[in-house]
Amino acid sequence: xxxxxxxxxxxxxxxxxxxxxxxxxxxxxxxxxxxxxxxxxxxxxxxxxxxxxxxxxxxxxxxxxxxxxxxxxxxxxxxxxxxxxxxxxxxxxxxxxxxxxxxxxxxxxxxxxxxxxxxxxxxxxxxxxxxxxxxxxxxxxxxxxxxxxxxxxxxxxxxxxxxxxxxxxxxxxxxxxxxxxxxxxxxxxxxxxxxxxxxxxxxxxxxxxxxxxxxxxxxxxxxxxxxxxxxxxxxxxxxxxxxxxxxxxxxxxxxxxxxxxxxxxxxxxxxxxxxxxxxxxxxxxxxxxxxxxxxxxxxxxxxxxxxxxxxxxxxxxxxxxxxxxxxxxxxxxxxxxxxxxxxxxxxxxxxxxxxxxxxxxxxxxxxxxxxxxxxxxxxxxxxxxxxxxxxxxxxxxxxxxxxxxxxxxxxxxxxxxxxxxxxxxxxxxxxxxxxxxxxxxxxxxxxxxxxxxxxxxxxxxxxxxxxxxxxxxxxxxxxxxxxxxxxxxxxxxxxxxxxxxxxxxxxxxxxxxxxx
Numbered sequence: 067x068x069x070x071x072x073x074x075x076x077x078x079x080x081x082x083x084x085x086x087x088x089x090x091x092x093x094x095x096x097x098x099x100x101x102x103x104x105x106x107x108x109x110x111x112x113x114x115x116x117x118x119x120x121x122x123x124x125x126x127x128x129x130x131x132x133x134x135x136x137x138x139x140x141x142x143x144x145x146x147x148x149x150x151x152x153x154x155x156x157x158x159x160x161x162x163x164x165x166x167x168x169x170x171x172x173x174x175x176x177x178x179x180x181x182x183x184x185x186x187x188x189x190x191x192x193x194x195x196x197x198x199x200x201x202x203x204x205x206x207x208x209x210x211x212x213x214x215x216x217x218x219x220x221x222x223x224x225x226x227x228x229x230x231x232x233x234x235x236x237x238x239x240x241x242x243x244x245x246x247x248x249x250x251x252x253x254x255x256x257x258x259x260x261x262x263x264x265x266x267x268x269x270x271x272x273x274x275x276x277x278x279x280x281x282x283x284x285x286x287x288x289x290x291x292x293x294x295x296x297x298x299x300x301x302x303x304x305x306x307x308x309x310x311x312x313x314x315x316x317x318x319x320x321x322x323x324x325x326x327x328x329x330x331x332x333x334x335x336x337x338x339x340x341x342x343x344x345x346x347x348x349x350x351x352x353x354x355x356x357x358x359x360x361x362x363x364x365x366x367x368x369x370x371x372x373x374x375x376x377x378x379x380x381x382x383x384x385x386x387x388x389x390x391x392x393x394x395x396x397x398x399x400x401x402x403x404x405x406x407x408x409x410x411x412x413x414x415x416x417x418x419x420x421x422x423x424x425x426x427x428x429x430x431x432x433x434x435x436x437x438x439x440x441x442x443x444x445x446x447x448x449x450x451x452x453x454x455x456x457x458x459x460x461x462x463x464x465x466x467x468x469x470x471x472x473x474x475x476x477x478x479x480x481x482x483x484x485x486x487x488x489x490x491x492x493x494x495x496x497x498x499x500x501x502x503x504x505x506x507x508x509x510x511x512x513x514x515x516x517x518x519x520x521x522x523x524x525x526x527x528x529x530x531x532x533x534x535x536x537x538x539x540x541x542x543x544x545x546x547x548x549x550x551x552x553x554x555x556x557x558x559x560x561x562x563x564x565x566x567x568x569x570x571x572x573x574x575x576x577x578x579x580x581x582x
Contacts, residue, residue, distance in 0.1 A: 068106050068519075072096045105529055109521030113511060116504035116522070120320045132250050132276060132303045133222055137310040141222035143167040146215070146238060148180025151256055152227040154286025156184050156209075158315045161197055161287075165208030168217050181211050187287065219247050223311065225280055227256040230389065232264055239268040239277075249273070252307060254280040258331055259390060262297040262324045274299035280308055281328060282317075283513045284382060291513035293328050294321045318512050323499035330509045332494060333523070336486035336552035338387065341375040343550075344482060346416040349460040350470035357437045357456065363479035372515025375483070377450055380436035388423040400424060414549035418463040426455065481539060485553075488527045489540055492556035492569065495578070503528075503569045528568035537563050 079092040100107050135141050143164050145156045148171035156169055169184070171177040185206055191197040197205075210217070215238070218224055224242065228234050235255055242253055253273065255265050258281055266277040279295025292312045296305060305321055312319035322329045341360050348355035361374025379387060391397050395408030397420050409415055422428045422437075430436035431448060438450030464470040474482070491506045500506050507522020520526045527536055537555055544553035562572050572578060 068104050069100060072100055105521075106519040108529070109519050109525060112504070112521050112525055113507065113518055116508050117318060119502065120318065120505050120508045132252060132301070132307040136222060136252075136307055137314065139163050139314050142220055144170065144218035144221040144224035145227060146170045146218075146224065147227035147229075147256075148173070148177045148211075149227070150284060151282060151286055153180050153183050153187075154284065154288070155225055155227055155256065155282055156180075157187055157287035158282075158317070160184070160188065160205050160209065161191065162315050163201075163205075164315075165205070166210055167208055168210040168212060168221065170212050170215055170217060172213055174213055177211050177213060181209060184209065215241050216245050218242070219245050221246065221251055222248065223252040223254065225254045225256055227282075230258065230260065230386075231393075232260050235260065235265050236268040239265055243269045243273060250276055252304060253277045254308065256280060256282055257295075259327045261326075262295045263299070266297050266299060271299075275301040276304050278304055278308060279324070279328070280312075281330075283330075289513065290316075290318050291330075291509060292317050292319050293330060293509065293513075294319045295324055295328055296321055297324055318508060320505050320509050321501070322505070322509075323497070325494075325497070325499050329491075329494055329500050329506060330513050332499075333487050333490045333506070333510075334514070336490055336550075337483055338375055338379065339552070340483050340486055340550070342419050343414065343416055344474070344479065345460050346418050346463040347467045347469045348464070348472050348474055350464040350467070351461065353473070354460070354464060354471040355473055356460070358450070358452070359473065360479055360483070361450075363476040364483060366517075368476050369480050369484075370517030370520060372517075376437035378515075380430040380438060380440075380450065383430045383432060384419065384423050384436050385429040388420060391420065397424075412549045414547055416463055418459060422456065422459060426459070428453075428456070482543070484523070484526075485531075485536060485539055485543070486550070488523045488531075488536065489554075489556055489559065490552055491523050491527075492559045495569070496556060496558045502573055524569055528570055533559060533563050533568065 076093045076096050080089045083089045083092060133141060139162055141164060143159050145152050145167065148169055152169065152171070156167055160167055169177065169180055171180060188197060188202065188205060192199045192202045224246070226235060226238055228238060235257060239253065246253065249272065253269065253276055255262065257265065257279055262277070262279045266274045269277055274297070278297055278300045279293065281293035281295060283289035283291050294305060294308045294312065309319040309321065326332060327335060344355055344360060345357065357376045361376050362368060364371045365374040366372065373381070388397070396406040396415065398405050398417060427433065428435045428437070431440050434440040434442070434447065435453065437456060439453045440447050440449070441451060444451065491503070494500050494506065495503060503524035504522070506524050510516040510523050511518060516522055520530060527533060537559055540553055540555040544555065547553055558569070562569050565572070567575070
């Protein structure tokens, strides 16, 4: 960022200027310029205050927490699911002293592998000095495992991290309703997209106040963000307790409303969809837009995201997105060939990402092939390598596109992919799913690798892009692509432009409260 360049300028001044005093004066001027005029400096200060504001439910006054002991890091914890997410969640609770912790999975081999992974990770952290070695024995001894949900009867807090299926989750919560003894036990779901109210409806009415979403991000023991999803019956005391627990396990909680994908994943949909559509429109042959071109535009060396959209999908698993699209009724039936029932006529959609999973099995790094190929001998199996198979697939889907075989500039890629993401953020604010633009910024900073020096999507729109420019470009894109609803400009965006206010200023001045 600019601070690195400023450091070099200050060092140059130390040997180019004739006196120490002049060198110090130059350094002071450089510092003040960064402090008062740098967008990057303002972005970092914005994040500092936004993180502190996001760590409470933003309710009037403080409610009594459901279980004060949880705030102190004490209480019995249950985690359902010994897969990647369940393991990471368990590690997060164990390393700060919660326990006993019971890990439950119906698959005995998966459960055994999950416990072994947790133990190995904690031992590795102790060896590296990240965990007090003297406490390791007690932590490992507090881990219990079972294939039966009844072992969770005495838990104070239970986090379900099972397969992302509403039927599966409702079945689990129906059983928990009968099994769990404490009437005020927190019953939480790690769902990333599903309706929290539909899950809570499996519980008796008196238990629903203690049910909410607690959406961790993968890998859960590393990523700092937790979306705390407020259901229609979730009490403020429950939200307070979950936020306190989240901070106790050294993560950043952001309370969000209940909708498909909540905040982060809902905004991710236009980001990943448009990235793939760019390939089907502008890809094709050596001259066409490629996977690496899109990742390069969004990645660290240009825009600054931790990784580009296709690397991100390969890391998370391309089957996750495929299963979500299938659950939504968008994927073509492989047996009958019929189009997904919820894919509306005229909807802009490409089956490129569906076919790569369904027919080619390219689900990502875990099988060494996704949007890229992966070789265990190259970059520890994490470095993306070009795939001729994927290039052939892109050629197939771009064959009839008038724009095939053309490159786009990096800035055009950034706008095409990020402008609809930001637009969705405005719609989320309109609906009250997020309480403040800064909450969205924190979610994208800690959950999706947004570059800190750009302050978050809403800060970036306000300060780097300008809302008038954003609105004008979205209007043009929606005229060009009426089949992509995510290009339709938000009414809140239009309102901010009419009032000549940034969205953050709109909220600071209380206009959002007068709207509700």
